[in-house]
Amino acid sequence: xxxxxxxxxxxxxxxxxxxxxxxxxxxxxxxxxxxxxxxxxxxxxxxxxxxxxxxxxxxxxxxxxxxxxxxxxxxxxxxxxxxxxxxxxxxxxxxxxxxxxxxxxxxxxxxxxxxxxxxxxxxxxxxxxxxxxxxxxxxxxxxxxxxxxxxxxxxxxxxxxxxxxxxxxxxxxxxxxxxxxxxxxxxxxxxxxxxxxxxxxxxxxxxxxxxxxxxxxxxxxxxxxxxxxxxxxxxxxxxxxxxxxxxxxxxxxxxxxxxxxxxxxxxxxxxxxxxxxxxxxxxxxxxxxxxxxxxxxxxxxxxxxxxxxxxxxxxxxxxxxxxxxxxxxxxxxxxxxxxxxxxxxxxxxxxxxxxxxxxxxxxxxxxxxxxxxxxxxxxxxxxxxxxxxxxxxxxxxxx
Amino acid sequence: xxxxxxxxxxxxxxxxxxxxxxxxxxxxxxxxxxxxxxxxxxxxxxxxxxxxxxxxxxxxxxxxxxxxxxxxxxxxxxxxxxxxxxxxxxxxxxxxxxxxxxxxxxxxxxxxxxxxxxxxxxxxxxxxxxxxxxxxxxxxxxxxxxxxxxxxxxxxxxxxxxxxxxxxxxxxxxxxxxxxxxxxxxxxxxxxxxxxxxxxxxxxxxxxxxxxxxxxxxxxxxxxxxxxxxxxxxxxxxxxxxxxxxxxxxxxxxxxxxxxxxxxxxxxxxxxxxxxxxxxxxxxxxxxxxxxxxxxxxxxxxxxxxxxxxxxxxxxxxxxxxxxxxxxxxxxxxxxxxxxxxxxxxxxxxxxxxxxxxxxxxxxxxxxxxxxxxxxxxxxxxxxxxxxxxxxxxxxxxxxxxxxxxxxxxxxxxxxxxxxxxxxxxxxxxxxxxxxxxxxxxxxxxxxxxxxxxxxxxxxxxxxxxxxxxxxxxxxxxxxxxx
Numbered sequence: 001x002x003x004x005x006x007x008x009x010x011x012x013x014x015x016x017x018x019x020x021x022x023x024x025x026x027x028x029x030x031x032x033x034x035x036x037x038x039x040x041x042x043x044x045x046x047x048x049x050x051x052x053x054x055x056x057x058x059x060x061x062x063x064x065x066x067x068x069x070x071x072x073x074x075x076x077x078x079x080x081x082x083x084x085x086x087x088x089x090x091x092x093x094x095x096x097x098x099x100x101x102x103x104x105x106x107x108x109x110x111x112x113x114x115x116x117x118x119x120x121x122x123x124x125x126x127x128x129x130x131x132x133x134x135x136x137x138x139x140x141x142x143x144x145x146x147x148x149x150x151x152x153x154x155x156x157x158x159x160x161x162x163x164x165x166x167x168x169x170x171x172x173x174x175x176x177x178x179x180x181x182x183x184x185x186x187x188x189x190x191x192x193x194x195x196x197x198x199x200x201x202x203x204x205x206x207x208x209x210x211x212x213x214x215x216x217x218x219x220x221x222x223x224x225x226x227x228x229x230x231x232x233x234x235x236x237x238x239x240x241x242x243x244x245x246x247x248x249x250x251x252x253x254x255x256x257x258x259x260x261x262x263x264x265x266x267x268x269x270x271x272x273x274x275x276x277x278x279x280x281x282x283x284x285x286x287x288x289x290x291x292x293x294x295x296x297x298x299x300x301x302x303x304x305x306x307x308x309x310x311x312x313x314x315x316x317x318x319x320x321x322x323x324x325x326x327x328x329x330x331x332x333x334x335x336x337x338x339x340x341x342x343x344x345x346x347x348x349x350x351x352x353x354x355x356x357x358x359x360x361x362x363x364x365x366x367x368x369x370x371x372x373x374x375x376x377x378x379x380x381x382x383x384x385x386x387x388x389x390x391x392x393x394x395x396x397x398x399x
Numbered sequence: 400x401x402x403x404x405x406x407x408x409x410x411x412x413x414x415x416x417x418x419x420x421x422x423x424x425x426x427x428x429x430x431x432x433x434x435x436x437x438x439x440x441x442x443x444x445x446x447x448x449x450x451x452x453x454x455x456x457x458x459x460x461x462x463x464x465x466x467x468x469x470x471x472x473x474x475x476x477x478x479x480x481x482x483x484x485x486x487x488x489x490x491x492x493x494x495x496x497x498x499x500x501x502x503x504x505x506x507x508x509x510x511x512x513x514x515x516x517x518x519x520x521x522x523x524x525x526x527x528x529x530x531x532x533x534x535x536x537x538x539x540x541x542x543x544x545x546x547x548x549x550x551x552x553x554x555x556x557x558x559x560x561x562x563x564x565x566x567x568x569x570x571x572x573x574x575x576x577x578x579x580x581x582x583x584x585x586x587x588x589x590x591x592x593x594x595x596x597x598x599x600x601x602x603x604x605x606x607x608x609x610x611x612x613x614x615x616x617x618x619x620x621x622x623x624x625x626x627x628x629x630x631x632x633x634x635x636x637x638x639x640x641x642x643x644x645x646x647x648x649x650x651x652x653x654x655x656x657x658x659x660x661x662x663x664x665x666x667x668x669x670x671x672x673x674x675x676x677x678x679x680x681x682x683x684x685x686x687x688x689x690x691x692x693x694x695x696x697x698x699x700x701x702x703x704x705x706x707x708x709x710x711x712x713x714x715x716x717x718x719x720x721x722x723x724x725x726x727x728x729x730x731x732x733x734x735x736x737x738x739x740x741x742x743x744x745x746x747x748x749x750x751x752x753x754x755x756x757x758x759x760x761x762x763x764x765x766x767x768x769x770x771x772x773x774x775x776x777x778x779x780x781x782x783x784x785x786x787x788x789x790x791x792x793x794x795x796x797x798x799x800x801x802x803x804x805x806x807x808x809x810x811x812x813x814x815x816x817x818x819x820x821x822x823x824x825x826x827x828x829x830x831x832x833x834x835x836x837x838x839x840x841x842x843x844x845x846x847x848x849x850x851x852x853x854x855x856x857x858x859x860x861x862x863x864x865x866x867x868x869x870x871x872x873x874x875x876x877x878x879x880x881x882x
Contacts, residue, residue, distance in 0.1 A: 016652045019645075020641075282469075
């Protein structure tokens with residue numbers, strides 16, 4: 001069976017036939033007849049150059065298909081066809097968002113988002129993400145631009161900042177999305193090695209503005225096949241990338257939004273992306289950023305140095321350490337409880353978004369702390385949590 | 400407030416023409432800029448200069464930079480000078496210099512002709528801002544208000560685009576013409592705008608949508624023709640303007656479409672089947688389809704006049720000189736010189752409209768107008784699809800080109816919308832059926848009550864299918880500042 005792919009389509013009911021997309025497309029993938037403007041499926045490389053120039057939004061339509069619609073049938077359309085249903089999302093029904101199409105990846109994401117307690121919902125103002133542009137059979141080839149150790153030499157934790165150059169391929173990402181990396185070779189059972197997901201740790205326009213690259217934050221796991229492969233990559237090495245994945249754990253595109261980010265270890269990756277995005281696009285934003293970041297010691301906290309350079313007016317930082325000699329163990333939830341007074345007013349605000357990213361183990365403690373903080377302010381956390389989830393203002397990604 | 404004294408022009412004017420290293424032009428623009436800002440304050444959107452509008456700004460011409468969305472106060476909008484990227488080895492696509500390298504400087508012999516074309520184009524840009532300056536007050540939603548302001552600031556940018564060409568390539572004459580562009584005013588007795596349709600009022604939102612659909616589409620066709628110019632800076636400027644012009648087409652097409660949609664819905668809900676039961680439809684607080692047709696008749700016929708006389712020596716000269724081409728010149732398969740070619744022109748012969756073959760060179764305007772009509776017909780078909788889908792028995796149609804014309808072959812021909820020629824008496828007795836009358840205008844005016852609550856729409860217009868920049872329905876597109 002052919003695996004489903006994503007097809008770019010133009011909504012004939014919204015399109016005004018202005019020819020802008022056809023003029024813009026560097027691949028000549030857009031054409032028209034007297035009735036409709038259409039996209040030629042096998043020419044479109046998802047570069048997205050046509051999206052922002054479209055005055056109507058008609059251009060920003062996608063269907064998951066096993067067999068792409070030919071232009072001849074697109075010419076005939078008065079309206080877009082419905083999305084045909086695929087069994088991959090299980091019993092989640094039509095309300096679930098497509099975060100990926102590969103079963104393997106869908107499963108990984110479902111597990112990661114479980115803690116939110118229901119369907120994850122993207123923030124309403126979030127940019128529309130592209131998903132699954134590259135898969136196992138057609139991966140993007142990236143080249144390693146840099147591999148830097150983020151934790152101090154001599155500590156147990158080896159966390160790496162990996163920069164991947166995408167070259168001239170179109171691999172559009174937004175902050176909060178992940179990419180898949182497939183380590184080369186076969187596993188112990190003689191099957192192709194399992195893919196691993198890594199959050200993108202930089203803003204959509206790249207590690208440096210308008211460089212077509214992405215950054216990842218990867219921790220070396222003792223027996224992790226993929227993490228060891230990635231952490232050992234040298235400058236110039238080629239890596240097979242799939243994705244991008246994820247359509248809910250995204251930041252609101254709204255300068256008035258407050259963003260509370262709670263993480264441990266490499267869970268900081270998406271938040272580095274969020275923070276850099278906010279600093280690049282809305283440095284004077286009305287909304288505030290709050291970061292709770294837990295690690296064993298300052299030496300083992302990724303991005304410790306750069307974090308110190310972010311002004312207090314942009315972000316309130318709470319760095320919490322659990323293994324400092326002669327000091328009691330402290331976790332992010334302990335610090336949150338201490339901040340209950342002002343944190344509760346953020347939680348009550350409908351402009352606030354909460355994100356939790358890190359190890360599964362942190363979920364429970366953070367949830368309990370949020371419940372306590374709410375209670376102290378006369379808020380009912382279970383109903384607040386449900387509301388925030390429905391409104392796309394509560395997000396968990398844990399592993 | 401914008402600091403007019405210590406403005407850093409290099410960062411203030413996004414540009415890809417190397418302004419910072421072009422002292423002379425930068426200085427000229429610096430001198431012109433305060434007058435422009437004064438004009439914007441005096442003649443731009445009335446009452447909203449302090450409001451924050453969610454607008455798109457072009458800061459560069461590549462796909463990443465040309466649509467940056469953010470809240471901005473309109474007087475602080477970054478009007479830039481942006482030219483589409485140069486095409487390497489671009490050749491003159493038409494006329495007697497066909498195939499020669501495109502000009503990067505103004506050819507001396509065509510200087511006056513080019514200047515006139517640029518000034519006429521430039522004059523329409525601020526004119527429409529002036530015509531639309533009071534519409535914000537009656538906006539049917541914040542979404543529509545935002546779209547109006549987007550159209551306005553981009554017309555402002557198009558004025559900048561033309562002024563840049565004048566300042567850069569036409570010396571003292573260019574400076575004077577630039578000042579004149581700010582002096583003339585739409586509808587003014589002593590210094591009106593240069594073209595008729597740009598001195599008409601835009602009294603209500605249906606007129607605004609019809610204007611952006613029909614009249615801005617003339618603008619689009621003129622820009623398309625100028626994009627074929629052998630004078631490369633003009634071609635590159637207009638090519639980039641066309642990407643913005645598409646938004647204006649969008650506002651017009653979807654605006655009329657949403658009005659039509661709402662009318663059909665209201666009729667269906669109320670069980671009204673006869674679209675000509677005008678009283679009953681109007682009682683629902685929506686605009687009846689026959690009145691929409693009348694407005695269409697008016698704006699289409701006024702816009703046809705903008706193409707000038709069907710047979711024109713000026714147009715032939717501009718084509719032969721290679722400074723203005725045909726619509727999609729490079730895609731047409733012929734000699735691009737029109738030697739001995741003919742083109743069928745609709746003429747009034749013995750009281751009847753007949754197609755007569757004329758030399759294609761003199762019929763350049765006619766050809767562009769035909770391309771315009773084809774382009775305009777597409778949207779009318781799509782409006783009809785909305786009506787059809789709703790099950791209402793009514794069809795909108797473009798009137799005959801002879802209808803209600805002030806310029807060209809059919810000047811005062813007293814023709815009906817289907818092209819029959821009447822005598823003056825018959826015409827006067829019936830014209831109220833075809834063109835909006837005072838009562839129609841009063842009815843529409845009575846509907847023009849502002850709806851400024853985020854996510855809400857006036858009763859006579861449907862919400863859009865998709866928000867701007869993918870924003871959700873209740874997004875606050877304009878944060879109104881109450882003075």
